[in-house]
Amino acid sequence: MAEATRLHQPLREHVLTKNHCRITVDSIFFLDKHTISQSLLELSLRTLLQSLPTSLSHQSTIVMGSILIINGPNLNLLGTREPAIYGSETLKDVENNAVALAESHGLTLQTFQSNHEGAIIDRIHAAAGFGPQGDGKKHIDWIIINPGALTHTSVGLRDALVGVSIPFVECHISNVHAREEFRHKSFLSDKAVAVIAGLGTFGYEAAVNFVAKKIKAGK
Numbered sequence: 406m407a408e409a410t411r412l413h414q415p416l417r418e419h420v421l422t423k424n425h426c427r428i429t430v431d432s433i434f435f436l437d438k439h440t441i442s443q444s445l446l447e448l449s450l451r452t453l454l455q456s457l458p459t460s461l462s463h464q465s466t467i468v469m470g471s472i473l474i475i476n477g478p479n480l481n482l483l484g485t486r487e488p489a490i491y492g493s494e495t496l497k498d499v500e501n502n503a504v505a506l507a508e509s510h511g512l513t514l515q516t517f518q519s520n521h522e523g524a525i526i527d528r529i530h531a532a533a534g535f536g537p538q539g540d541g542k543k544h545i546d547w548i549i550i551n552p553g554a555l556t557h558t559s560v561g562l563r564d565a566l567v568g569v570s571i572p573f574v575e576c577h578i579s580n581v582h583a584r585e586e587f588r589h590k591s592f593l594s595d596k597a598v599a600v601i602a603g604l605g606t607f608g609y610e611a612a613v614n615f616v617a618k619k620i621k622a623g624k
């Protein structure tokens with residue numbers, strides 16, 4: 406007699422990266438009494454889902470979108486740079502958390518950090534398919550950007566973001582408004598969909614959740 410077993414955690418929003426579909430599984434049927442552990446079972450099921458053929462994609466919820474997180478100058482030093490202001494998490498920690506969070510929403514997330522204004526502008530162009538690294542196709546639906554010091558200086562960065570018409574969230578770890586006056590001015594904020602400041606590195610998570618909500622709402 407078949408027996409349904411509930412999984413510890415539903416395999417919600419499982420992403421099949423090849424065909425961008427999602428599958429929800431919260432129980433499974435056994436023909437015999439099972440001896441396999443729940444965690445092994447879940448692992449096997451996830452592996453199986455990953456190998457499903459593209460032809461199954463239409464049976465699942467179609468998604469989704471891709472996010473690019475850009476970090477500007479000196480943010481590669483996170484973890485060691487002024488920890489009283491920026492905390493102890495490294496950029497890798499922040500990026501890994503963001504990737505995992507995005508995946509849990511069924512989204513893909515790429516990361517980019519550079520200390521060079523031009524490289525950041527090139528990356529923004531490439532996200533929309535333009536420029537030397539571009540292939541004419543838009544790859545990114547939303548950008549989350551912590552421009553670091555370029556926030557307060559860069560017309561070029563502003564023009565790039567406006568130029569590609571990719572909606573973006575401006576994200577600062579520190580509360581720039583409670584710091585030196587020159588940090589109060591941003592060349593990006595009036596063009597951003599949202600601005601986050603002072604939440605620490607949690608700000609990146611908040612931004613990913615916000616963007617996920619927007620993408621799911623089709624905005």
Ligand SMILES: O=C1C[C@@](O)(C(=O)O)C[C@@H](O)[C@@H]1O
Nearest residue numbers: 479551553554577578579588
């Ligand atoms: O590099 C940075 C980091 C920052 O963007 C932040 O995340 O709080 C704030 C900027 O003023 C500063 O130049």
